[in-house]
Amino acid sequence: MALINVKTREVQIKIVYYGPGRGGKTTNLEYINKTYTKQIKTKMVSLKTEGDRTLFFDFLPFDVGKIKGFDVTIQLYTVPGQVKYNATRKLVLRGVDGIVFVADVQKEQRKKNIESLNQLYENLDTTYKLDLFKLPLVMQYNKIDLKNSTIPVLPSSIMQKDLNSVLQVPAFEASALNGGNVIVTLKKIISSTLASIQDQIF
């Protein structure tokens, strides 16, 4: 839930990176954290297991700066992707303003992508009475670099059909490990999220 303080002229929004396990959500944040250390002044918090799987969430807050006189802060979160952590995912979704769905283009993950997206809808609906179709959302088809390897990947057309035919939101191919389209995705979701509340502030 966007926090708007008209007195101090501050806006805080929460963006959650969601998707199946090992899809690249944490990698997105790590890339952002590593690349923009100057602009991002606060420390990234990562609650992980020993196997480097997100256990609770990753958290990266940063100041966008002033937009029309308002100080805008973005809070980026990732959820744990593994199936068994659904209860935890619900918690992290609390107060979400914008979502990046990080899907994994590997063929093996096709079903997982769909299940994860369906579950996202259900989680928002049952827990918070939020409609996924009304929230700012951006798709990311990550690990596109595997196209050049022997690992079978799905073409973006299939990804679009599977995941974006109903939603019809902007989608980005990406390679989070190398930073490919990570920032573009981020810019898009911040922009969409701010746009959805701009009537309230700007």
Add this chain to the structure above:
Amino acid sequence: MFNQKQLDAIDNEIQTNLISAGIDHVLLVDMAGNTIAAHDNGKSSLDSTAFAALAAGNYAAVDAMAKLVGESEFSLLFHKGEKASINFSKINEDTLLITMFNKEISLGLVRLKVSETVDKISTILNSG
């Protein structure tokens, strides 16, 4: 990580020391939220998968907070409810013991029983 013999011994300790003593639920989980052992007194149900994941996350978050305030960890992590309360005890760097009990039994007593059980489980784990 655990062989069957160890698991059986742990089950026994939990059953005799804790469940029989009036504790409602006992979960032995690893820090990733996987359930290693689950026991209950048969009077109430619990979604142990979700519970274990949340408990591990909760413990991890509180642990992170401890480090922020300059503590290596907190010795007591306890959540008191109206009807049910939960107590967390670290067994070692990889395992947590979570006990859930109702208001009939006091925390002081639970902590003592848990402390004994933790010692015994540690011995079991170290003996291999």
Add this chain to the structure above:
Amino acid sequence: MNSSSELKKIIESINSSISTQDSTALYGLIARLKDQNATDPNAVSLLTMIQELVKYIAARGPKAHGDAQPLLVSLTEQFDQIVRNPEMEKERGNQIVIQEKKKFIALKNIIRSQPAPVIETKDLNDLKAVILALEWEISPDTVQKFEEATKNLLFKLQDYKLYYVLLKIILSTGNYIGAKKASANIDTIPFLRFSFDSFEQLAQNPGMAYQRKKEILDTCIHKFRELKQQIQLSPQHEHKMPSSVSTADDVDSAPDSGEEPLEPALSRFKSVPLGKTDKTGSLTPLPDHHHTDSAHPPGFDDDDSVPDQEGMDPEPEDRRDIMDDLFSGKESPADELLDAIHLLDINGGNQDKAQNILDSRSQSGSLTNFTPTKRDNEPIPEISTRLDELFNLTPETGNEETFSVPATDRTKKTEKNEKHSVITAPDVPTEGSEDSQSSGVIPFHNEDEWVDEENLKENDGLFDTLNTLHTIFKDRAWMKDQQSIDSIEEKISFLKTEWKDDRDKTSLLQIVTVLMDTTQNFDRNMDSQNDLSMMEPLPEKPMGIFGKIKNMFQKG
């Protein structure tokens, strides 16, 4: 007969106190006499009263009420009389007993109406604190503190039987817990709490009737005895089979391979919008040159498991599902706001209701929570420009607000597809040539090399405009050319918009406009006259001022 005179003798010899030895002997004697005179109810009544008084005096010793001893003597006398005179009339016997009973009850009342002790709040609170501490932690330290607090009160209340007994029960229970520690019966701590609560009741209500106080004490004693019995019976252990829990998660079955058609995500929640069946959201690809450094580990982690089925046994109705309440919708201001937002339909009838909720929220302070509900709003330009600045890797030294990247030139804006940060690289297909995968292709560049050409141009836009104006004004022909005049006016208007927050600059622009008009008018006059003789050198002043203004513009 012997026994009754023996009794009389002993009683009369009592001065102030009865030793334990004596009291035991007395009880034994009284019991024998009761047996001997079992047929005579009057004798038995008197003996009972004697027994009670002996107990009282034995317990209180020198602190016993002054009238107790005389009454005891009197009772013994009367008993002796009745026993010695078996032929005494029953009526007479009854009257004697009634009389003695009256005296006995009167004495009892006097004793009972003894003022309640004054218990200091500090002592009471200390005891409460240590008992609460024991609830949290049973350690030698807490047990010791408990003992100290209880014994302190015991000492102070030793003359007040009721309170004393309660405290003894509390002490006894606490000591048991301290001794047994983990093996203590689980009901003992709640009982400890209960006994303290009873004690607290007495302590805080000194005016409470004696009978009520006795009831409270009796309840406590009763529970204490029950607990004792419970503890003495060895508990039955029930051995249950531990629930079998697999330690390894199930390996997920391999998902369908190949591109067989699968039901798209979310299709069961919402049908694909009509007329858009073959469309999806815009896709931004990642050009191949960016894939070279991939070090991605192949495959996926086998730990992912199918949702654990073990906890989901069908529950009998009487089992309580603890997770039920975890995510129940709880009413909170945030929920209220959510409702308001969902109600808020720009064209709908619920507008007022929603607005009321929102208004009441915002009136509660300058802080509001707001959940975005519209996804399709176009962002205002400032958002895009700010984001572009932020993610541009050229270091910035702060002062973002003074560095405002201007919006695009309006004429250019309409040509673009509403994407301010669109970049087109030469080797990427433009929007005109679609491939099967995407529409609205926005290629990706490596972040380090990313350059927003449009924005760079726009940064120079202001300066270009000024330069253009300067060039136009330099050439005096502008006055005669309506197109030039229109162009100048347009540019000035554009600058006014850009600098609308800068008062100094807008004032200067107004001066320029005025000077323009003046110059134009002057020029027209000059033309109309068309008289060389009337020609005067052009006034220096406007030029001079304009030159200064021009300089100011150039400085920025």
